Each structure stands twice: as structure tokens, then as C-alpha cells.
Amino acid sequence: MESQDLIIAAKEGNLETVKKLHKEGIDLNTINSSGASALIVAVEKEQEEVVSYLIKAGADLNIETKMGGTALTRAAENGNLTMINQLFEKGVNVSSLALIVAARKGNLEAVQLLTEKGADIDFQQRWGHTALMVAAKSGSLDVVKYLIEEGANISLRDRNGDTAMMIANENDHDDVVLVLKRAGAITESKPKKEKNTAPAPEDEEEEEIDDTPDVEDLVSDEQAPDEIDLDD
Incomplete structure (x- = not known):
């Protein structure tokens, strides 16, 4: 459960918990049941401090969820230029x-x-x-x-x-x-x-990027790995 705690902390912007779990050896690239990593969730929720920390700590920038979502698609959807630039500076695909x-x-x-x-x-x-x-x-x-x-x-x-x-x-x-x-x-x-x-x-189908209990399931039956987030 500690690995999922990392994703929850990242989603909520709880930087201290993210740091604590990282120091305890939790893999920064752990994913939830949808394939979303802590970085993907943090970018989606625009948790700037957590995103900066995860990037500097070496989190994988190119992890794809089951539906093909990445940290970059999340930042693009939000129009967050700061995060887009951060990702490119560290070599995102x-x-x-x-x-x-x-x-x-x-x-x-x-x-x-x-x-x-x-x-x-x-x-x-x-x-x-x-x-x-x-x-x-x-x-x-x-x-x-x-x-x-x-x-x-x-x-x-x-x-x-x-x-x-x-x-x-x-x-x-x-x-x-x-x-x-x-x-x-x-x-x-x-x-x-x-x-x-x-x-x-x-x-178009939306991608579910978080499977914590308070998040509505947005995945439809026809989703494919190369289709995400074109719906309102």
C-alpha cells in the first residue's frame, strides 16, 4: 500500500509525504491500476512542487498509462507551459x-x-x-x-x-x-x-489517470492506447 500512498500524496500535493516515502525506498515509478505514476497524477493535478521534486529525483518522464497517457499529455491538456518545459528540459519524448x-x-x-x-x-x-x-x-x-x-x-x-x-x-x-x-x-x-x-x-474517450476511491471512472469500453483526453 505504501506505493499507492505515494501516488495519493502526489495527487494531493503533499510534498513532505512524497519525500518521506521516497527516502524510505518507495519506487518513484510505481503505478496504480490504471498505469498512472505519481508524476502523471501530480502533473494532472498541477501540483508544481511535487512535480519539480519528482522530476529532479529522477522519476521516469515517459511512463504511459494503459490508455496511453503520459505526463506530457497531462501538461498539454492543462496548457501548463512551465511543466511542459520542465519535462522537455529533462528529455521527455x-x-x-x-x-x-x-x-x-x-x-x-x-x-x-x-x-x-x-x-x-x-x-x-x-x-x-x-x-x-x-x-x-x-x-x-x-x-x-x-x-x-x-x-x-x-x-x-x-x-x-x-x-x-x-x-x-x-x-x-x-x-x-x-x-x-x-x-x-x-x-x-x-x-x-x-x-x-x-x-x-x-x-472521444477520456483516460482514467487515477483509481483512488474519490475519482470517477472515465474509461469507456472502446478506449485504445493511442486515444486519450479528447473529450470535455
Whole structure:
């Protein structure tokens, strides 16, 4: 149970307990039943002191939960530039999924930073959604503009056959539609051979990153390791 105590302490921002357990020999990289480490939980809860301590103490920056979540995707979702930079300074792996998460949440500065660090701007997760598509879905105009300026492919389709333009149009984001049109996107129907098998970007499954009793289980039956946190 002491290993789980570390994760609980990290979640709650209890730095002294984290230090105590570490000194007693508890593995900093222990995980809970969802595969989340103390660092992942601390980043998700924006416990800055705990995050700094765990990073300096050598916690593994690249642990993935069962659903593919990492410390970097948590920081990207929160738009926490300080934590994103801390992770990169210590050599965290670049994550294109983190870019999608940041774009979905409209976190422009996080999107910019992740792009600068080498995230693939046209990365498509299992359902084919890109950063541009999820930004178009949420109406994040600044993010859409930035991604287009950086060369995002406006013609890519998800597994529904939808482009970013179609997604924006379907959700009445007229300002996003206008920007995409100016970039050369055209309004068109999805190919007849395509089947509507993919969930809409906002219907993506969320990842459960903590299994302590007070946390609601957010895991759906269709989650896959490369899909996380695109839902509200």
C-alpha cells in the first residue's frame, strides 16, 4: 500500500509525504491500476512542487498509462507551459498525441511549444483525428490559424471521411470555416465508400489517470492506447 500512498500524496500535493516515502525506498515509478505514476497524477493535478521534486529525483518522464497517457499529455491538456518545459528540459519524448490534446483544449501556447519541439502536426490517432480537426471541432480559431500557418494538411480525413472543414461546418463555427476556405479548403461530401464508424472528435474517450476511491471512472469500453483526453 505504501506505493499507492505515494501516488495519493502526489495527487494531493503533499510534498513532505512524497519525500518521506521516497527516502524510505518507495519506487518513484510505481503505478496504480490504471498505469498512472505519481508524476502523471501530480502533473494532472498541477501540483508544481511535487512535480519539480519528482522530476529532479529522477522519476521516469515517459511512463504511459494503459490508455496511453503520459505526463506530457497531462501538461498539454492543462496548457501548463512551465511543466511542459520542465519535462522537455529533462528529455521527455516528444508526443504528437500531446499536440492533439492541447489543440482540443484550445491551448495555443502549448500547441506552439509542442510544434516547436517537433510534434508531428499532421499526426492522426486511431480514429484519424488530427490537431487541426479537433481544434476545428471546438472552434479554437487561434489554434486553427496557427496550425494552418505551420503547414497543417487541410485535406486529411478522419475515419468518418470528414475533413477539418466539414467538421467546422457541421458545428457552425463560421469563423473557422472562413479561415479554412481562405487556406484552400473546399466544402465537399464524404466519400460514399466511407462508413460512419468513428466517433466525433468531442466524443472521444477520456483516460482514467487515477483509481483512488474519490475519482470517477472515465474509461469507456472502446478506449485504445493511442486515444486519450479528447473529450470535455
